[in-house]
Amino acid sequence: MIRFTLLRFLQLIPVFLGATLLVYFLVFATPGNPIAALSGGKPMSPAVEAALTAQYNLDKPFWMQYLLYLKNLLSFDLGETFSGQPVSDVIGRAFPVTARLAIMALVFEAFFGIIFGVIAGLRKGKLFDSTVLIASLIVIAVPTFVLGFILQFVVGVKLAWAKPTVSPGAPWSDLILPALVLGLVSLAYVIRLTRTSVIENKNADYVRTATAKGLSRRRVVVVHIVRNSMIPVVTFLGADLGSLMGGAIVTEGIFNVPGVGNLLYLSILKGETPTVVAVVSVLVLVFVLANLVVDLLYAWLDPRIRYA
């Protein structure tokens, strides 16, 4: 297990290098002159332009630029934004907000998704099951920006139960509504996944054997049905944490959350190579780590899986 974890960490290196190289190249290949963008399109003396080009290493070939970027990265220097702030500071401010948002969404979808899914699975074909199935289908079918605006309008504006937008600093309480919106679609998937898994497991032979041992219904359900049904669900949740972190652009836009999604969107518009590359690299890291955690959890949930 330790060896497997170490190996997976080593695998992080090529994945990370590949991802940064790809993103760096994509931004490099984007049309437009970043120096002109920097000056806001105003004319600039050739001397200043040459100096700035040299300062950002733009006069060097692509490979040089990328290697220099990596060199700086090793000393934790992610470069500067065009406004002169260190990229690491900008990410440092946005990242905790998105992390909070993603974790709240994850807890929400895991908690309610598993509970509803288990009940629906145990009562397959009954009223509760049908209701949950239809509701989850609607949630999956309706795009996030529609759901987001409806909830923002009804809960935030009409009922005024929560603030319609997030205040600067993004305290936990302001993030509840965006987290609900963000987690809603995944909630529907978790419910359906749990339900299917429970239905599959509840008729397993070992469940009948557990019942024959004289265990209470509750124990049979929790220890033998739910425990075994969690394997695919946990896998989904782990992978979903990655998407929640990176895929919050729409939700962050609707609720004006100063998170990673917003930051990434604005820097792509401005063509800020260092910021885009840094944000994407961090997201890649989050994805890869989330997948590692899933693999480890998988082995823990299912002892038949062992890593050699």
Added chain:
Amino acid sequence: MSTFDADRPLLEIKDLAITFNTPEGPVYAVRNAHLSIMPGETVAIVGESGSGKSTTALSAIGLLPGNGKVTGGQIIFDGEDITNVSDKRIIELRGNSIGMVPQDPMSNLNPVWKIGFQVKETLKANGLAGDNAKERVAEVLAEAGLPNAATRANQYPHEFSGGMRQRALIAIGLACRPRLLIADEPTSALDVTVQQQILDHLERLTTELGTAVLLITHDLGLAAERAEKVVVMYKGQVVESGPALEILRNPKHPYTQRLVASAPSLASKRLQTHSLNEAVEANAVEKPVHSKAGDDVLEIKNLTKVFKLRKSLGKSIDFTAVDDVTFSVKRGTTTAIVGESGSGKSTVAQMVLNLLKPTAGTISFDGMVMNEQPESELFKFRRRVQPIFQDPYGSLDPMYSIYRTIEEPLRIHGMGDSKSRQNRVKELLSHVSMPSSTMYRFPNELSGGQRQRIAIARALALQPEVIICDEAVSALDVLVQAQILNLLNELQKNLGLTYLFITHDLAVVRQIADDVCVMQHGKIVEHSSTDEVFNNPQQEYTRNLLGAIPGATLLI
């Protein structure tokens, strides 16, 4: 706790009726079933699958599937009517009054919990796990015949062999000292020799503890050997019941008579003698010129297979699965390879089929060394040598209609056009006694026996000369098994087929084979004619295998 009363039956089932509600309407699974078990007595319910034997037994412990219901009659346990008892009461009874040992050891242990945990929760649920629960767990496991019980309790089910798992399940079933144990085909998924050990152990243990046993089995020989009383069920009804030997020697109901006649453990003869039909030989399409009856169609010389087993950190150890095996198969005859699981017999089959590369040695088919031929030759070879596998559930593609299943080999080998292929599929279906309407159906609509017939039809599609049957009847009920064996014999007579028959069941060998190779630890330890092996076994190992056939000792 009620008082012990030796004169009162421990379990009495009167006029029991059980109905399943299915989308197609109610299915009356059990009707007017009667049986009674005295304290400490062993009673066997015998019948084929679908006869209602398991349903009857499971109703006594309240474990009918969700759509099943007791619709009439009474179940009385130790004087208490438990027919429609509350959930609370039945949970109290389960485990410490009525225990269960289920059928399939592979699926009846929860794969994610340690064995010890699964035993301990049984003790706990019945209030028997005191401070020394851990020692108690080891004790009951050891009692069920598990070596190193304390250590093994810390392992997961997948680290156990089938026999070991069944021992763990027996430990669980008996952990709380129930007065009645329901054993639902406790050994039908296991090798004969393991089966015998487990049943011996179970018998000893239940006798010591004074536990009454309700044994469910499809094998009349096994029932007669293990139980004092036998109840025969057929289509949901009890057709006959009485003392075991009485039923075996003097079956009254026609179904019981058929059951006695087809019990593999009791059959004693090769099904029928066969001779290669000259007419068939003449009619056969595209038979190689040089093939004639009696020549060695398969010749296996010094066949060896070594597997590398991975140990940690790139180290590997060699495991010799098949060790210097030499034998040959005469055209138009059946040679059986017998042995326990792990003896290497299936590995031999796979190498003969060219699905696995031998480490050393040669396989000659019709004079050609097959394992050294190029792909194109192998393609032709596959047409002439076809397999039938053990599990008819796994060997048919669930997404393929029966027509597509049987037609596929014809299409791959470019035989005929779609019209002639359709006729051929119909013809093949009639060969295996299935109506031609079957071709529009899917495997899940067929029973296990019917699926095996389809697998046989598929194997016959290319008019092969040799069929390799890898445990082809082991997954089937006795009666179905007898039908399939008859069918294979019939086909051999009519088509001049050669069989290489891999099985762990010597009783089956006696019915189908002309020659027998007995394998142990990858080596052939005995090789001679079937009669010779049965009447005059040379090896200790062969004698053990023969002795392990249930019912072998009570020949009538």
